[in-house]
Amino acid sequence: MAPxxxxxxxxxxxxxxxxxxxxxxxxxxxxxHILQADVRALLLSSTLAATIKGYDDENKPLEKLEVNNVVxxxxxxxxxxxxxxxEDDPAIAQAEKDKKNIFIPSWDRHFLTKLPMGNLFDLITxxxxxxxxxxxxxxxxxVANSAKGKSTEEMRELFGIPEPWEQPSTSTATWDx
Amino acid sequence: xxAEVKLECIGKMEFKERLSLRCTAKAERSLVDSQKIEFNxxxxxxxxxxxxxxxNNKYDVTKHLKDKTEALELMKYLKKVGVxxxxxxxxxxxxxxxxxxxxxxxLHKVAQMRIDTNSKVGTTFQVSVSxxxxxxxxLEHFADRIVSKRDKRVRIRTNNPDRHILLERGxxxxxxxxxxxxxxxxxxxxxxxxxxxxxxxFKEWLLxxxxxxxxxxxxxxxxxxxDDFYDDDDEEFESWRHIWYDSDDAxxxxxx
Numbered sequence: 001m002a003p004x005x006x007x008x009x010x011x012x013x014x015x016x017x018x019x020x021x022x023x024x025x026x027x028x029x030x031x032x033h034i035l036q037a038d039v040r041a042l043l044l045s046s047t048l049a050a051t052i053k054g055y056d057d058e059n060k061p062l063e064k065l066e067v068n069n070v071v072x073x074x075x076x077x078x079x080x081x082x083x084x085x086x087e088d089d090p091a092i093a094q095a096e097k098d099k100k101n102i103f104i105p106s107w108d109r110h111f112l113t114k115l116p117m118g119n120l121f122d123l124i125t126x127x128x129x130x131x132x133x134x135x136x137x138x139x140x141x142x143v144a145n146s147a148k149g150k151s152t153e154e155m156r157e158l159f160g161i162p163e164p165w166e167q168p169s170t171s172t173a174t175w176d177x
Numbered sequence: 178x179x180a181e182v183k184l185e186c187i188g189k190m191e192f193k194e195r196l197s198l199r200c201t202a203k204a205e206r207s208l209v210d211s212q213k214i215e216f217n218x219x220x221x222x223x224x225x226x227x228x229x230x231x232x233n234n235k236y237d238v239t240k241h242l243k244d245k246t247e248a249l250e251l252m253k254y255l256k257k258v259g260v261x262x263x264x265x266x267x268x269x270x271x272x273x274x275x276x277x278x279x280x281x282x283x284l285h286k287v288a289q290m291r292i293d294t295n296s297k298v299g300t301t302f303q304v305s306v307s308x309x310x311x312x313x314x315x316l317e318h319f320a321d322r323i324v325s326k327r328d329k330r331v332r333i334r335t336n337n338p339d340r341h342i343l344l345e346r347g348x349x350x351x352x353x354x355x356x357x358x359x360x361x362x363x364x365x366x367x368x369x370x371x372x373x374x375x376x377x378x379f380k381e382w383l384l385x386x387x388x389x390x391x392x393x394x395x396x397x398x399x400x401x402x403x404d405d406f407y408d409d410d411d412e413e414f415e416s417w418r419h420i421w422y423d424s425d426d427a428x429x430x431x432x433x
Contacts, residue, residue: 098188100189100191100215102189121178124178124182124185124186125178125179125182128179128181136185137189140182140186140188141189143189144186144189144190144191144194147186147190147194147197147198148191149193150194150197151197152197152200154197155194155197155198155200155201156201156202159178159183159198159201159205160178161201161202162202164202
């Protein structure tokens with residue numbers, strides 16, 4: 001059988017490791033919602049991984065992680081994405097970080113494109129604060145795909161950029177500088 | 178969306194979308210301009226009537242000199258952000274004389290960049306210039322690196338023992354040293370490459386730079402009509418020179 005097209009570009013999932021019992025912790029959003037997540041999923045976030053490591057190093061029990069800059073709705077999406085990708089090799093996301101053309105797997109494509117643009121922006125922003133490289137990559141590529149073929153006016157609409165006359169003047173420089 | 182996050186999105190966008198976004202607002206333009214963009218192939222050209230550019234054989238713009246603003250604006254942007262694997266700059270026609278000095282310098286500046294950035298084997302830069310001296314200046318600049326030297330080719334060492342740089346001059350029985358315009362190609366090659374493996378087909382790459390290069394009639398007439406073409410008002414080319422080759426500008430074009 002001929003190999004599938006695009007197979008070379010497709011990130012290969014890492015070989016499943018013998019699964020240890022899931023270690024579940026509570027995660028609290030900025031607006032007080034409490035969710036639950038597997039620590040392996042949370043380790044995709046460099047920010048949360050550092051906090052978890054801090055607890056582990058001091059042998060302190062980790063009961064609840066507070067995420068102060070992400071609201072509950074968005075945090076739920078973040079955790080859903082992380083749960084799906086908890087077995088991923090982080091090296092794949094790192095390798096794709098600075099690439100313009102990356103392949104978005106079908107689950108992620110569906111997950112990200114079903115979101116209204118505002119929620120997608122919030123999700124990417126949350127991923128950025130939590131430093132989740134894979135989610136930033138796929139999220140930004142989804143936005144870039146949505147921008148494909150768009151005119152300046154359509155770009156303005158997509159990103160919610162006000163018209164020039166509506167923009168606050170922050171300097172005395174002119175547009176043509 | 179915070180600027181840092183928007184920047185990540187821009188990094189995944191294609192050239193056309195970046196252009197659309199940079200026209201929306203000053204802040205967006207500055208964000209877009211802060212991101213480098215890679216191209217496999219770029220060609221910038223100009224003659225007595227037109228200016229143009231062609232990127233990856235997908236995006237091309239041709240503008241009459243009288244309506245050159247858009248092309249110039251694009252050039253300016255690409256000069257800031259473009260990272261080209263293969264770049265061809267071709268300015269035919271005597272009106273480009275103001276560019277000649279800077280273009281000559283560009284040969285050894287590009288070669289120096291290739292050395293400094295340890296460019297990959299196969300990375301190519303092509304340029305046509307309308308004055309003598311490029312070859313001699315290159316030889317002088319890299320005198321202590323020369324591995325071999327012939328009338329059409331100079332090979333120099335880089336800082337990487339596995340890589341050399343080959344500067345080829347587009348000359349054969351038809352396109353001779355007597356021509357007003359000279360063609361050069363600079364390629365990063367493997368240090369193991371033998372002279373017998375050099376690509377001797379100058380015509381092929383020369384025609385890519387200038388499809389009229391082998392049109393004898395064109396050349397003869399270019400010379401005959403030199404004075405007719407020459408214009409006392411060279412402001413247009415002065416602006417080109419400033420965009421691409423102003424030596425005081427910190428933002429040089431970027432190459433691998």
